[in-house]
Amino acid sequence: MKCLCCLLLAVAVSTVHARSESYSEELFVKPLATGFVYSFFQFTVVREGGSFSHSDLVPHSLGDIIDRFRVAELHIDLTSGLWRHKSWGYPAVDAPSGAEISARFHNDTQDVNKNWYGLTNALSGLLCTSLNFINSANSYESSADRFYRYSNLPRENVCTENLTPWKKLLPCDSTRGLSSLLNSGRVHNANYHSLGIHFRPLCNNTSKSSKYELRQTVSLVYDSVFISANNKNYDWSLRKMFGTGLFRTCPLADYSKIYIDTSANNSVPYVLSQNPDYFLKENIAVYNLNGIFHLSAVMPRPKVVVSDLKPILYTDRFITGFGQEYGGLVTRIYNEHRLPVIVTVIENIPWFLPIYYHTLRVTSNGVCVMPKALIYKPGKGRMQIYYLEIVLELPSHSITEISVQFDYVFLKWQEYPPDANHGFYIGSAIVKASIPRNSTSLTFDKSLIIDNLNSSDSSDSDYLIILKTENFIITLPTPDFSMPYNVICLACTVVALAFGPIHNITTKRLKLTTAKYVPGLASVVQKSYLWLENMVCYKNANKVGKATSVRVFTPEELSYHPTLGHVSEEFMKNQVACKES
Amino acid sequence: MEKLLFFVYSIGILIRIYLSFSDFSTLIADRVEVSTPLNSWKRVIEGVSLYNEKINPYDGDLFHETPLTLVFFSYLTSTISDFYVSLVFIICDVFTAIVLYYTSKIYTANLLKEQSKTKSVYNKEFNKLLIPNNFLIINPVYVFSVYMLNPYTVFSCIARTTTVFNNLFLALCLYAMVKRLRFLGCLSLVLASLPTFYTFGLIAPLMISCASTDSKKKTGSFIITLLTCVAISCSLLYLCYIIMNEWTFLDSVYGFILNVRDLKPNIGLFWYFFTEMFEHFRALFVCAFQLNASVLYVIPLSIRLRHDPLLLATSLLALTAVFKSYPSIGDVGFYLSLLPIHRHLFYFMQQAFIVSCFFVGCTIFAPTVWHLWIYSRSANANFYFGVTLAFATTQIFLITDLLFAYIKREFALKHGMKRMINGREARLMLD
Known part of the structure; x- marks a missing residue:
C-alpha cells in the first residue's frame, strides 16, 4: 500500500513538473541566394523552476551537469564548414568552424575556473568532443563579466560521434519527429553543418520563478545543384536533403511545424509540392505536422538568385606576409549600412602567435581611426592567450581594417601536433554589433522560431548580431623530428x-718531453708506477740518512731538472749562473 | 697615427649613420643573428608602448628587459624623435670604442711597465718575445678600429639592440679594471649584468684587478669588491621593484633567460638543443648548460690567469658569448674587438687562419640557410643548426687558442723558445 502511495505521489509530482515544461520542434527552410538551401532545426524546451533534479523533457545528463557546475548560461556549437555572410545573410546561430563553447556561471560561484574546466570535461564526455583540451591557454574570461568563459577549438572535427550523443538529448531521440530527418550520412554531406546546444535563462518579469530555455539546433546548408537528381537545376526536397521523408511526429511536442521562406519567389519563383496550411507575413509558408509528410520544391528555370536583402555587416580575415618569420593578421569589417554602426571586435589569439601591440593599426577606408575603447591583455607562453577587445564606430559604407603584426614562434618538438606541416588552426575573431531590426530579414533572438517570424517590433529596436570570422591555418617552422x-x-x-x-x-702545466704519447689507461698505469718508484726511492734515501745537499749541476747533465722536468739548456745555464754568483 | 684614428672614426660613424637611415636598418634588425628576444628593439618598443598604456609588460611574453631599461627607453622615446634615438645608439657605440681605446692604452702601458721591471731576469734570446714600445700606440688604434668597423658591432648598432648599451657598460667595467677604480667597475658591471645576467662572472677579474698589491689585504679587498657589487645590484633590483611595484619582472627577465622559454634560433647552442630535448631531461640539461655558461669556467680561469685580469675578462666574455642562452653577434663583436689588446700573444696562436675562414664562412652561410629554411622552405632546421655549431666551434677554437698562447708565452719566457732535449726534438705537452 505504501509503495502504491509513493508511486502515485511520484506520478503526481512528475505531472506537476511536466506542466512546467513545454517542448516544440521546428524546421525553417530558406533557399539561399546562390543555389544553396539553408535548413535550420530547432528543438526547444522551455522550463520553469530552478533545479534540474526532476525533469521530464530536459535531458538528465545535461541537467545534472548544469546543476553541478552552477551554469547560468551555456552555448555549445560544433560546426564544420564556413558560413558565408556576404552571400547567405545571417544564420540563426552564428558559429565558427570547429567547436565553440561559452558559459556564464552563477554569481555565487566560488572558483569559476575550476567549474569551467569541470564543465568542459563533463561536456566532452557527454558529446564525445575534445572539449577536455580546453585549458587556460585557449580560453578567456570576458573583460566585463568575470563569471563568463569562452573558448574555441578550431581544429575540432565534427562528425557522427558528436551527432549521435547530441540526438540522445532530445525527448523523442531520433525515432520520431523532425529529428528523424537527421541521418548522419546526410548531415555530414552538407556544405555547412552546425550542431548547437543553447541553454539560457529567460527574462520574465511577471512570475518570480526562474524560467529557462534549452534549444538544440542544427543548421545545414546543402548545395541544391549537388543534391538534385540531374545536377542541373535548383530543385530540392526533404528526401533529397535528408534521405527520408517525415513519418511520425513526436507526441511530446506542443508544436511541430515547418516554415519555408518564399521571399525569394519574387525574383525566381519556385513551386512547392504542397500547399501550406497558412502564410505568415505573406511570404513564409507554414506547415503543421501531423503524420506522413513530404515536401519538395521545383524551380522551373535555374538562375542565379538575387538576394533580397544584403547583410549590412560582414567580415573577412587573413594573414599577410611571407616566410615563417614575421607575419601580420588583418581583420576587415565591411559596413554597407547608410549609418555608422558601433561594433565590438574580440580577437583571441593563441600564445604561439605573439602579437605586437604597438603595431596595431585600425584604418577605415584608409584613414586611421581611434577605437572608442580598447582592452588588451598580453598573452603568456603556454598559459594565456592574447586578448584584444576593440570597440569601433564604423563609418557608413566603409571597410574597416584592423591589422597587427605577429611573430612565428618556434615550439618544442613535442608540442607540434601530428602532421606538423599541416599547420595550426587559429580560431575566429568575434564581431558583435547592434543593428536595426529592419536591416535584416530575419531575427532569431526569441525562444521559438514562430515568435521570431511573428515579431512585430520591426522598426526601432536593435538586434544583436554576433559574427564569427573565418579560421585560418598557419604553418609554424618545424624542427627535424x-x-x-x-x-x-x-x-x-x-x-x-x-x-x-x-x-x-x-x-x-706545459712540459717539454721526448716521451712518446701513451694513450688512455696505459698512461695512468705508467704514471702510478713512476710515482710509486719515486716514493720508494725517497724512503730509501731517508733510511740511509744521507745529508740532503744542494746539488750543483754540471753543464753536461743539465737537460733534466727534477721538479721542472725537461728544460732547455739555456735555462739551466741561467740557474747555474745564479747559483754560482 | 692621429690621422688614421680620425679616418677610422669618421668612416665608422658614416657607415652607421648611412645604414641607420637607409632601408637596410629594418632588414638588419629583423635578422635572428642580430636581434634576440632579449635585446631586440622591436620588443623594447612593445614593452614601452604597453607601459605607456598602463599595461604591465611583464604579464606578456615579449618584453624581457629590466624595469630600469623600460623606464629609460620610455623616457627616451617620449622626449626625442626616432631620428635622435638612432643617434643615441650611434653615440653610445662610438663612446664604447673610445673607452676601449683608452683601456687598451692603459693596459699596454701597464704591461710595458711590468716588463721593464722583470726584463733583467730574461735572457737576451727572448728579446723577440718582449712587447715592443710601439704597441702602446698601435694596439689602441687596432682595438678602436676593430670596434668601429667590425660588421658585427656595426649591425648590432644599426639594429638598435640593447647590446649596444650593454657593451658600453662592459667597456666601462674593463676600463675600471685597468684603472683600478673599484666603484666605477662595480657599478658598470652591475648595470651590464642586470639585463643579461651572465656577465656577472666578470666580478672575478674585477676583484683581482682592484685588489691591493699587499697580499695581507688582498682577501679584504676581494670581499669589499664583492660586497659593493652585491649592494649595488640589490639596490638596483629594489629600484626596479619600486618602479613596477611587484616582483614579477624577476621571472620575466631571469626566469626567461635561465629557463630558455623562447626557442627562436640564434647563433647559440641552446635553441635547437632545447627544441629537441626530451621533456623529462629538460631540467637537468638546463642546469648543466646554464652552469657551463655562467660559473663553470670562472674559478679555474681566475686561478690560472690571475696575473692578467684583462685576459681573464676577455676569455670569460668570449665564453659567455658562445654559451649564453640568447647570444647575438653584438656580443661576439665586442670580445673580438678586445683581442688586439692581447696582441703580444698572437705570435703563439696557431689557428688564426682556420678561425678567420670559419668566421667568414659562417657569416655568409647563416643568412643563406636561414632563407632556405624559413622563406623558400627547401632546407630545414638542421642546416641552420649546422652553421651555429660551426660558429660556436670556431669561437671555442679561438678562445682555447688564445689561452694556449698565453701559457705557451709564459713557458717560453721561462724556458726559452728552443724545444730540444739533449739535441733531440721535443714537444710541448700538458701534463
Whole structure:
C-alpha cells in the first residue's frame, strides 16, 4: 500500500513538473541566394523552476551537469564548414568552424575556473568532443563579466560521434519527429553543418520563478545543384536533403511545424509540392505536422538568385606576409549600412602567435581611426592567450581594417601536433554589433522560431548580431623530428670541445718531453708506477740518512731538472749562473 | 697615427649613420643573428608602448628587459624623435670604442711597465718575445678600429639592440679594471649584468684587478669588491621593484633567460638543443648548460690567469658569448674587438687562419640557410643548426687558442723558445 502511495505521489509530482515544461520542434527552410538551401532545426524546451533534479523533457545528463557546475548560461556549437555572410545573410546561430563553447556561471560561484574546466570535461564526455583540451591557454574570461568563459577549438572535427550523443538529448531521440530527418550520412554531406546546444535563462518579469530555455539546433546548408537528381537545376526536397521523408511526429511536442521562406519567389519563383496550411507575413509558408509528410520544391528555370536583402555587416580575415618569420593578421569589417554602426571586435589569439601591440593599426577606408575603447591583455607562453577587445564606430559604407603584426614562434618538438606541416588552426575573431531590426530579414533572438517570424517590433529596436570570422591555418617552422639524439650529441660535443682544453689549461702545466704519447689507461698505469718508484726511492734515501745537499749541476747533465722536468739548456745555464754568483 | 684614428672614426660613424637611415636598418634588425628576444628593439618598443598604456609588460611574453631599461627607453622615446634615438645608439657605440681605446692604452702601458721591471731576469734570446714600445700606440688604434668597423658591432648598432648599451657598460667595467677604480667597475658591471645576467662572472677579474698589491689585504679587498657589487645590484633590483611595484619582472627577465622559454634560433647552442630535448631531461640539461655558461669556467680561469685580469675578462666574455642562452653577434663583436689588446700573444696562436675562414664562412652561410629554411622552405632546421655549431666551434677554437698562447708565452719566457732535449726534438705537452 505504501509503495502504491509513493508511486502515485511520484506520478503526481512528475505531472506537476511536466506542466512546467513545454517542448516544440521546428524546421525553417530558406533557399539561399546562390543555389544553396539553408535548413535550420530547432528543438526547444522551455522550463520553469530552478533545479534540474526532476525533469521530464530536459535531458538528465545535461541537467545534472548544469546543476553541478552552477551554469547560468551555456552555448555549445560544433560546426564544420564556413558560413558565408556576404552571400547567405545571417544564420540563426552564428558559429565558427570547429567547436565553440561559452558559459556564464552563477554569481555565487566560488572558483569559476575550476567549474569551467569541470564543465568542459563533463561536456566532452557527454558529446564525445575534445572539449577536455580546453585549458587556460585557449580560453578567456570576458573583460566585463568575470563569471563568463569562452573558448574555441578550431581544429575540432565534427562528425557522427558528436551527432549521435547530441540526438540522445532530445525527448523523442531520433525515432520520431523532425529529428528523424537527421541521418548522419546526410548531415555530414552538407556544405555547412552546425550542431548547437543553447541553454539560457529567460527574462520574465511577471512570475518570480526562474524560467529557462534549452534549444538544440542544427543548421545545414546543402548545395541544391549537388543534391538534385540531374545536377542541373535548383530543385530540392526533404528526401533529397535528408534521405527520408517525415513519418511520425513526436507526441511530446506542443508544436511541430515547418516554415519555408518564399521571399525569394519574387525574383525566381519556385513551386512547392504542397500547399501550406497558412502564410505568415505573406511570404513564409507554414506547415503543421501531423503524420506522413513530404515536401519538395521545383524551380522551373535555374538562375542565379538575387538576394533580397544584403547583410549590412560582414567580415573577412587573413594573414599577410611571407616566410615563417614575421607575419601580420588583418581583420576587415565591411559596413554597407547608410549609418555608422558601433561594433565590438574580440580577437583571441593563441600564445604561439605573439602579437605586437604597438603595431596595431585600425584604418577605415584608409584613414586611421581611434577605437572608442580598447582592452588588451598580453598573452603568456603556454598559459594565456592574447586578448584584444576593440570597440569601433564604423563609418557608413566603409571597410574597416584592423591589422597587427605577429611573430612565428618556434615550439618544442613535442608540442607540434601530428602532421606538423599541416599547420595550426587559429580560431575566429568575434564581431558583435547592434543593428536595426529592419536591416535584416530575419531575427532569431526569441525562444521559438514562430515568435521570431511573428515579431512585430520591426522598426526601432536593435538586434544583436554576433559574427564569427573565418579560421585560418598557419604553418609554424618545424624542427627535424628525427633528430633529438643527434642534436643532443652534437651540442654536447661542442660544449665538450670547450671544456676539455680549458680543463687542461687550468689544471696542467706545459712540459717539454721526448716521451712518446701513451694513450688512455696505459698512461695512468705508467704514471702510478713512476710515482710509486719515486716514493720508494725517497724512503730509501731517508733510511740511509744521507745529508740532503744542494746539488750543483754540471753543464753536461743539465737537460733534466727534477721538479721542472725537461728544460732547455739555456735555462739551466741561467740557474747555474745564479747559483754560482 | 692621429690621422688614421680620425679616418677610422669618421668612416665608422658614416657607415652607421648611412645604414641607420637607409632601408637596410629594418632588414638588419629583423635578422635572428642580430636581434634576440632579449635585446631586440622591436620588443623594447612593445614593452614601452604597453607601459605607456598602463599595461604591465611583464604579464606578456615579449618584453624581457629590466624595469630600469623600460623606464629609460620610455623616457627616451617620449622626449626625442626616432631620428635622435638612432643617434643615441650611434653615440653610445662610438663612446664604447673610445673607452676601449683608452683601456687598451692603459693596459699596454701597464704591461710595458711590468716588463721593464722583470726584463733583467730574461735572457737576451727572448728579446723577440718582449712587447715592443710601439704597441702602446698601435694596439689602441687596432682595438678602436676593430670596434668601429667590425660588421658585427656595426649591425648590432644599426639594429638598435640593447647590446649596444650593454657593451658600453662592459667597456666601462674593463676600463675600471685597468684603472683600478673599484666603484666605477662595480657599478658598470652591475648595470651590464642586470639585463643579461651572465656577465656577472666578470666580478672575478674585477676583484683581482682592484685588489691591493699587499697580499695581507688582498682577501679584504676581494670581499669589499664583492660586497659593493652585491649592494649595488640589490639596490638596483629594489629600484626596479619600486618602479613596477611587484616582483614579477624577476621571472620575466631571469626566469626567461635561465629557463630558455623562447626557442627562436640564434647563433647559440641552446635553441635547437632545447627544441629537441626530451621533456623529462629538460631540467637537468638546463642546469648543466646554464652552469657551463655562467660559473663553470670562472674559478679555474681566475686561478690560472690571475696575473692578467684583462685576459681573464676577455676569455670569460668570449665564453659567455658562445654559451649564453640568447647570444647575438653584438656580443661576439665586442670580445673580438678586445683581442688586439692581447696582441703580444698572437705570435703563439696557431689557428688564426682556420678561425678567420670559419668566421667568414659562417657569416655568409647563416643568412643563406636561414632563407632556405624559413622563406623558400627547401632546407630545414638542421642546416641552420649546422652553421651555429660551426660558429660556436670556431669561437671555442679561438678562445682555447688564445689561452694556449698565453701559457705557451709564459713557458717560453721561462724556458726559452728552443724545444730540444739533449739535441733531440721535443714537444710541448700538458701534463
